[in-house]
Amino acid sequence: MGIAIDVGAVMRQLGSGRQNPLVARRYRGVLATQHALEKGAEWHWAAQAGESDAIAGILIATGPLRVLGGEGVTVEAPAATLCFLHPHRTVTVTAVAAGSVMCVWVPWGALAEIESGVRAPSEVIPPSTLGRGLHAFLSSLLTQHSDPTVYTDYLVERLIAEMVFSVLVEAAPRGIVEGRKASGIDRARSLMLVRRGERDFDVTGLARDMHLSVRQLQRMFAAEGSSPADELRRARVELARDLMSDTDYAPLGLAEIAEHAGFADAAGMRRAFALSGLPSPRVVRRTARPGGASALAMQ
Incomplete structure (x- = not known):
């Protein structure tokens, strides 16, 4: 992820030391916080000059917010609306009523790719399937205590970054993405990326999320000469290979890797590797470079 965000860094970026979080949980390179907001409380988000240590944020409040963007335009954000804090835009967020706000803070390096194909969305993002999924996941993280491990921290970090990225892609102004107009298939692929680690997620679940x-x-x-089943399988194979090449996951067996990558079992993962033109997972793992991508290229 590039940088490990701490509460102090976020508070300094917000320009206020009195918004102490009720809860703060860090998962490797990302941070999730929950704050109490008094009516009229203001957060002043200053544009960041750097790239390597830049932070982006998503806010989800229980009450309405008033958002003043860098262009001097004020937008009302009803409760449960997502507010996006771009690292290079100056924004002021005001609590219209007392309440609380859940926040996720992600290194910009994990999200900046969005601007290579589409323009990043404005500060206020209307509710959507992906946004509600992020809201539910943050609520679970911040309200249910669990003992973190290096494995869960890694998975939560990846999942948060992928969910935030997908929310931003979905909310971005419709334009040209990789030489073609953004379409429903982009949203479907984003949903696959977010949910590929869930073993009970399948093509039927994707169709339901897409309302198709x-x-x-x-x-x-x-x-486009493809199928949702093939693309979901390849997305899971990619995740499994990433886990195999990560030193944090070295102690895990192949059955556990398969579970984290969304496969029903190790045999299902082995079949998926074969269909992707790869050697067996055991061979792929043995030839993987520590901390990096596998030495074997996807066929």
């Missing part, structure tokens, strides 16, 4: 029938979803992918 399975046949409609299949036709959408077929228009």
